[in-house]
Amino acid sequence: MNFRRLLRVFGWLPLYLLGLYLLAQQLDQLDFAPAERWKVELTGEPSGLVYTARLPPTIGEIQEPALLVLNVQQNVAVYYANGTQAGGEGSMQTPVSRNKHRPLLFRLYDQAALRPGELLTFRVATTSTHRAYLQNVYLGPVAELKQSFERNDLWRQETVKAVVAILLLTALLIGSMWVVYPRRKEYLWYAISTSLWAAHSSNLLARDIPIDDAIWAGIVPLLIGLSMVSLITMVYYYVGLNKHRSRPYGRWLRHLWLATLVLAVPLFFPLNTGEVSYTLIWEAYLSLVFSLVLAYLLWLYGREQNTRRLLMLLCGFAMLTFGVHDAIVAQTKYSTSPFLLHFAALLTLMAQYFLLVRRFIYSLRQSQYYATHLETLVAEREQELEQRYQQIHVMEQEKAKADERERIMRDIHDGFGGHLVSTLAMLERPDVSLLAVKANIQDALGDLRLVIDSLDFDSQDITTALGMFRSRTMRKIKQAGFDLRWGIEDIATPTGFGAEKILQLLRIVQEAVTNSLKHSGGNSITISTGTDANGRSFIQIADNGDGIPASYQAGKGLASMRKRAGKIGADIDICNLPAGSGAQVRITLPTDNPALAC
Amino acid sequence: MSKLTRVIIVEDDPEVLQRFTSMIVASPHFQLVVACDTVADASKALDNFQADVLLTDLGLPDGNGLDLIRQAYQTYPAMHIMVISAFGDEKHVINAIEAGATGYILKDDDHAEVESAILQMCAGGSPISPAVASHLLKRLRPETDSANLTKTELEVLQLIAKGFTAQEAANMKYISYHTATSHIKNIYRKLHISTRAEAVQEAIRRRLV
Numbered sequence: 001m002n003f004r005r006l007l008r009v010f011g012w013l014p015l016y017l018l019g020l021y022l023l024a025q026q027l028d029q030l031d032f033a034p035a036e037r038w039k040v041e042l043t044g045e046p047s048g049l050v051y052t053a054r055l056p057p058t059i060g061e062i063q064e065p066a067l068l069v070l071n072v073q074q075n076v077a078v079y080y081a082n083g084t085q086a087g088g089e090g091s092m093q094t095p096v097s098r099n100k101h102r103p104l105l106f107r108l109y110d111q112a113a114l115r116p117g118e119l120l121t122f123r124v125a126t127t128s129t130h131r132a133y134l135q136n137v138y139l140g141p142v143a144e145l146k147q148s149f150e151r152n153d154l155w156r157q158e159t160v161k162a163v164v165a166i167l168l169l170t171a172l173l174i175g176s177m178w179v180v181y182p183r184r185k186e187y188l189w190y191a192i193s194t195s196l197w198a199a200h201s202s203n204l205l206a207r208d209i210p211i212d213d214a215i216w217a218g219i220v221p222l223l224i225g226l227s228m229v230s231l232i233t234m235v236y237y238y239v240g241l242n243k244h245r246s247r248p249y250g251r252w253l254r255h256l257w258l259a260t261l262v263l264a265v266p267l268f269f270p271l272n273t274g275e276v277s278y279t280l281i282w283e284a285y286l287s288l289v290f291s292l293v294l295a296y297l298l299w300l301y302g303r304e305q306n307t308r309r310l311l312m313l314l315c316g317f318a319m320l321t322f323g324v325h326d327a328i329v330a331q332t333k334y335s336t337s338p339f340l341l342h343f344a345a346l347l348t349l350m351a352q353y354f355l356l357v358r359r360f361i362y363s364l365r366q367s368q369y370y371a372t373h374l375e376t377l378v379a380e381r382e383q384e385l386e387q388r389y390q391q392i393h394v395m396e397q398e399k400a401k402a403d404e405r406e407r408i409m410r411d412i413h414d415g416f417g418g419h420l421v422s423t424l425a426m427l428e429r430p431d432v433s434l435l436a437v438k439a440n441i442q443d444a445l446g447d448l449r450l451v452i453d454s455l456d457f458d459s460q461d462i463t464t465a466l467g468m469f470r471s472r473t474m475r476k477i478k479q480a481g482f483d484l485r486w487g488i489e490d491i492a493t494p495t496g497f498g499a500e501k502i503l504q505l506l507r508i509v510q511e512a513v514t515n516s517l518k519h520s521g522g523n524s525i526t527i528s529t530g531t532d533a534n535g536r537s538f539i540q541i542a543d544n545g546d547g548i549p550a551s552y553q554a555g556k557g558l559a560s561m562r563k564r565a566g567k568i569g570a571d572i573d574i575c576n577l578p579a580g581s582g583a584q585v586r587i588t589l590p591t592d593n594p595a596l597a598c
Numbered sequence: 599m600s601k602l603t604r605v606i607i608v609e610d611d612p613e614v615l616q617r618f619t620s621m622i623v624a625s626p627h628f629q630l631v632v633a634c635d636t637v638a639d640a641s642k643a644l645d646n647f648q649a650d651v652l653l654t655d656l657g658l659p660d661g662n663g664l665d666l667i668r669q670a671y672q673t674y675p676a677m678h679i680m681v682i683s684a685f686g687d688e689k690h691v692i693n694a695i696e697a698g699a700t701g702y703i704l705k706d707d708d709h710a711e712v713e714s715a716i717l718q719m720c721a722g723g724s725p726i727s728p729a730v731a732s733h734l735l736k737r738l739r740p741e742t743d744s745a746n747l748t749k750t751e752l753e754v755l756q757l758i759a760k761g762f763t764a765q766e767a768a769n770m771k772y773i774s775y776h777t778a779t780s781h782i783k784n785i786y787r788k789l790h791i792s793t794r795a796e797a798v799q800e801a802i803r804r805r806l807v
Binding site for chain 1: 706708711727728729731732758759760761762763766
C-alpha cells in the first residue's frame, strides 16, 4: 500500500483521535461546580480519614445553609463543633457505602451550631482497597447548591443508569433473536458481552454492596475484561465462515479466553506491594488485546472500505481512547475525573446492535421473499430448463437433419453422379454406342430411384423396400434374359434400421443381382428372405449359374458388398451352391436380441 | 377392341410430351384427342371432347395437375385418369389417387409398358407398386368404417407390399389377374372416398361446413 493510498484511506484517523482526546478533556472538566465563593477550605490529616473546615464569618447571612460534597472516597459523615452529626448518607462501617460517584447534599438545620469560626469535622470512611480522600466541598444557600447537585447527579448517576438500562434492553432483544436462531451464536455473545458491560457499569451506581469489598474490587475489572473478550467472540462469529467453510482463528480465540481467565485470578488476591496495584497490569493486558483487535480492524478496513468496518473502527478507537483515559483516572491518586468508557462502550454496542438487527431484518426479508416467491422461482427454473431442453432438442434435430442431408448428398453423388460421369465419358468417345448410353442412364435413374425409395417413409419396411427394388429392376433382369423368382416372406426389421441402412442393404442386393446377371452364366435369380435357426433375419440372392470360379480374385464389387454389410452390422456370406448349381449371397441382419447375436 | 380409346395428354416437358404423343399415335388401340401443356388448355379439352383416358403430369406451368384430376373425376366419373410420375415417388402417386386417379405411368416407361398400363386400366384394373400398397395398408386400416377393405383386397395388398406382382398375387389367391387388378382399382376408389370423408370430417371439426 503506497503512501498516497494510506493517506486516502486512513487520513481521517489522526483527526478523529485528536477529536476524541479533546472530547475526553472537555468531559473531564465538566464538574458543574457552584460559584467559587462557596467552596470550603479543608484541612486534612495525611490518612485522609478526618478533615476540618472553619465556618465562614458570613454564615449567619446564608439562607438555608447546606453542604455539597462532590468527591469523596468512599463515604463521609459531617459533625458540628459540638459533636452532633450534621449529615451523612449510608453506612460508615464495613461494608462502607460507596458514594464516590454521586454528589452528596446535606442541609445544616441546627442554626445554633452555625456560628462563625466554629469547626465542622468531616469523618471519611473507605473500603479496604481504596485510599480515603475528600475534595470539592461547598457551603452555601441550598438554592444555589441544589442546581450543582442535580447536574452532578444527572451526569454521574442518571446518565449511567440510562446507559445500563439501554445495554440491558439491547441484550434482551438480541438475546431473544438468539433464541429464535440458535445457530447464530453472535447474537448470544452480543447479549453476554452487553450484559457483562451493564454489570460492570453498575459499579458506578451501587452504593451498598452485599459482598466483601475485596471480592467486589476484583469482580469489577474482571467484568470489563470478560465483556471485551465476549465482544471479540461475537465479532468472530459475526464475520462468518470463510471460503473453506470454516472459521479461522478459532484456536487463537480459545487461547485468548484461557489467558484472560488465568490472568484474572490475581485480581482476587491483591498483593498490595507498594503503590502499584495488579489492576494496572490487568488494564495493560486488556489494552494490549484490544489494540491487537483494533489493528486487525484497521487491516480489514485497509483492504476494503465499507460502512460496517468503518463503524467498527470508529467505535474501537473511541473505546481505546476512553479506556486509556479511565485507566489513567483509576490509577491517579485523588483524581476527581469521571469515568468515560461506558459512553464509548454504549456507542460500540449500539453500532453492533444496529449491524446485528440489520442483518436479522435482512434474513427475515430474505426468508419472507423465498416463502412467497419459491413457487415462482421454481416455475421460472422449470421454464428455463424446458427451454434449454427444447433448444437442445432443436439442435439435435438440426444435427440429424444435417447428417441426413449429407448422407443423401453422398448417396446421390456416389451412385447417380458416378453413372452420369461415366455416361459423359462414354459420349466423348468416337465409337459411342447409343445402347450403352441408354443402359447407363437407366442405371443412373435406377440408382436415383433406389435413393428416393429408401427415403420414402412407407418403404422403411425391408420387404416393401425389396419389393420396390424388384419393380425397379424387373425390366433390366428380363432384358438380360433372366427369370426372377420371388421368395419373400415377412421378416423382422431390426430396430433403427432406417433409410440409410435400407439403402445400403438394397445396394448389396443390387450388386449381387448385377454380378449374377453379368458373370453367372445362368438364367434364373432367386431372391428370398427368411429367419434362420438363431432367429436372425436374412436376405438371400442365388443364381443357377456356374458359381464363382476358385481362381476368382475378389474384386471391387465383392469388397464393396462386404464394406456395406459391415456398415449396417450385417454378416455377409458369399459361396457356391453344392454340385455346381450356382452362387449364393446371404446377408444376415443384426438382431435386437443380444442373446441371439453371435 | 371395336372402338379406339380416346386419350388426352397433359405434359409441360416438350420431349416427354412428344414421346408419349408418338406412342399413342403409333398404337393401334388409341386415338389421340388432345396433347397440351397447361391446366387451362386441358380443362377446355375435357369439356369439348369426350375422352376415355386422361394422362396428366402434376407440376404444370399454370396450376397443379391434382386440380385437373379432381375436376375430371367430378365431371366425368367414368373417365380413367392416369398420372405421369417422374420417379414414381409414391407421395405424388398417392396424392393423385386421393384426388381420383386410378393409375400411374413413369416418364421413362417404354412403349409396351405404357400401352399395357393404359389397356389394363381401361379393362378395369389398376397398376400398383409395393410402396403404394404398403401406404394403403397403413391408411385404410380395418377400423376405418368409410373404407373397409374386404379380406381378399387386404390379402392382395399385403402380397403386393412384399414385392409380388399382381399376377403372382392372383395365382397365390387362386383368382384371375383381372380380378386382382380390379381389387386394386376398388381399393384406389376407397382411398379416394376415405380421403373425401376425412376432408368432410376435418371441415366439420373446424366448423367450415
